[in-house]
Amino acid sequence: MLVCYLCCMARIKTDSHTSRREVIIAKAALLFREKGFKAASMRDLAESVGVEAASLYNHIKSKTELLHELCFGVANRFMQKIEEVEQEKIPAAEKIEKILRFHIHEMIHHYEEVYVSDREWKHLLDPYLSNFQNQRRIYRKRLAAIIEAGIRAGEIEPIDAPTAVLILLHAVSGIESWHRSRHKISAEELENNMITILVGGLRPRK
Amino acid sequence: MLVCYLCCMARIKTDSHTSRREVIIAKAALLFREKGFKAASMRDLAESVGVEAASLYNHIKSKTELLHELCFGVANRFMQKIEEVEQEKIPAAEKIEKILRFHIHEMIHHYEEVYVSDREWKHLLDPYLSNFQNQRRIYRKRLAAIIEAGIRAGEIEPIDAPTAVLILLHAVSGIESWHRSRHKISAEELENNMITILVGGLRPRK
DNA sequence: AAATATGCCTAACGTATGTTAGTTTGTTAT
DNA sequence: ATAACAAACTAACATACGTTAGGCATATTT
Incomplete structure (x- = not known):
């Protein structure tokens, strides 16, 4: 053209x-x-x-290289963040909230890349594919470990940690619907609502 | 023969x-x-x-027809279920739990179709595409309405209903990870864990 | 057994895709 | 001004894809 x-x-x-x-x-x-x-x-x-x-x-080597770049760019950012948070001397519940807020923030402000990394990594080719899958598995294990620490400390309800991880991560990716929706609430509202619901749950406290 | x-x-x-x-x-x-x-x-x-x-x-007309069939098959099942539940004379919180359990059940036992309907509907062509998007929007509005009724009745924590819908639906689609994972917990365990976390939240009740 | 309908095959068409080769244009440094 | 480099272009290739046409094989009905 x-x-x-x-x-x-x-x-x-x-x-x-x-x-x-x-x-x-x-x-x-x-x-x-x-x-x-x-x-x-x-x-x-x-x-x-x-x-x-x-x-x-x-400027680029191939179409797939573009996908590498996007997927690993995002993956590395998350990996770096979790390492940073892990080393802070704060309660596990706070660590979870910090990580959660990071996820929400990334999903809101780096939507395209995060979304692509989340949904299109299947199309990576094999040295990169297994690498990516490994990173993903490790990341989730670490997150689960923090939750379990929180449960042992009595800061978090005793629940199945891997299931919780799965729920948290996918819930955040629901921000996609927010991006697509016509009349959006503000980004800050969204973040706080999500934190409230995810950390607090639906059932009212007596 | x-x-x-x-x-x-x-x-x-x-x-x-x-x-x-x-x-x-x-x-x-x-x-x-x-x-x-x-x-x-x-x-x-x-x-x-x-x-x-x-x-x-x-046996089929086109590749896209296969997608129609899958997407609308799933969409219709969910639409039918929500209509059924809406008309029951039970508290809103119970309605939500019923619908949630249906989602979880469908995602576990009709994984392939539900997953495809959820992730690949973008590739529908335009009379079908807008139709599908409409159904989806309507479905979510109805779900939000039930949640709002629950809030008014004091059965559900006062939260932003559309955000809650978004979280619930996407959290359920996290069952994808359960399917992919090697050492799965049982389907019943998964269902109950998810309900506990989604309805109950992470924070411990005092 | 013959007739009809159904299901599958081979062959091929047209189009779209990722990518390469070789050339020309524009920018930067001497 | 000119050489050297970067970045764009045109043209094309090979492959893969969805789909159609027409013929043979199998199943079903008469």
């Missing part, structure tokens, strides 16, 4: 702090999120960047 | 209660779930059914 206003070649717009590669990756996140990895074509991506499909390959 | 095991054409196996069409749809659910709709090819599906790709078209 030609976006040439008078005579010349298209160029990917960047400011000095974002490389063209990063622009492409960001656009890819958007596209993968709204169409899914398989359904989003390199020609689609090229168009949304304002360039011909072949030109993308001056 | 003659079944020739040495020299003749493949045939889709059925018992008298399942049509070949239904066999194909069931296999499609499995395939769409594990690869995603776009990544699953008709040739994949044909192989898993034990037949050539072209032969499928004696």
Whole structure:
């Protein structure tokens, strides 16, 4: 597609702090999120960047590489955060809340990447695929461990920790519906509502 | 009936209660779930059914039709259930629990279809797509209405109902992780754990 | 046994996709 | 101004996909 206003070649717009590669990756996140990895074509991506499909390959190696970049970018951020929180000297219940708030925040403010990492990692290819799955498994085990510590300390209701992890993580990913919905409540309201419900539960306290 | 095991054409196996069409749809659910709709090819599906790709078209109209069938099959079951529960003369909190248990049960025992309906409906085409989205929106509104009734009756903690709906529905879809996990707890345990956590919350009652 | 209908096969079409090769244009440094 | 580099272009390839057409094989009905 030609976006040439008078005579010349298209160029990917960047400011000095974002490389063209990063622009492409960001656009890819958007596209993968709204169409899914398989359904989003390199020609689609090229168009949304304002360039011909072949030109993308001056900046990236392959379509799959874009997925790597997105998935591991997100995974690393979460891994770093949980390590940070683990080492703080605060009650387990507070650790959970901190991690939960981080998840919510990421899901709200880095929606595209987080969503893609969450739903499209299946399409990674095998050295990366098993790597990613491993990281995911480890992350969940760590989260479960914190919950179990909280239960032992009497700060958390005695429940099945792996089930709790599963509920927490997936509940947060429900923010997708918030993004899609037309009349949104504010991001802060959403965050606080989610924390209230997830930590407090539905049943009224007497 | 003659079944020739040495020299003749493949045939889709059925018992008298399942049509070949239904066999194909069931296999499609499995395939769409594990690869995603776009990544699953008709040739994949044909192989898993034990037949050539072209032969499928004696029983179905198109690939998309398979998705229709799955998505609306699931959607209708949920719609029917919520209508049924709405009309019962029981407290709102019990209605919510009933619906929640239905969701959990469906997600456990009709995993493939429910999962596909939940994650792949984006690939429906437009008369069906908007129809599906509408049904979904309506369903969630109804669920929120029940929760709000429960709040007014003092049976449920005063929280933001749409947020609660979003959390409940997505939390249930976390059962996906249970299906994928190697050492599963039993289905009954899972169901009860989920109800406990979702209805009761994490914070201990004093 | 013959006739009809159903189900499957092979072959192929048209289209879309990811990617490569080679060339031209634009920018930066000498 | 010119050389060197980066980034865009055009053209094309190979492959995979959904789907159709037409013929043979099997099952069912007469």
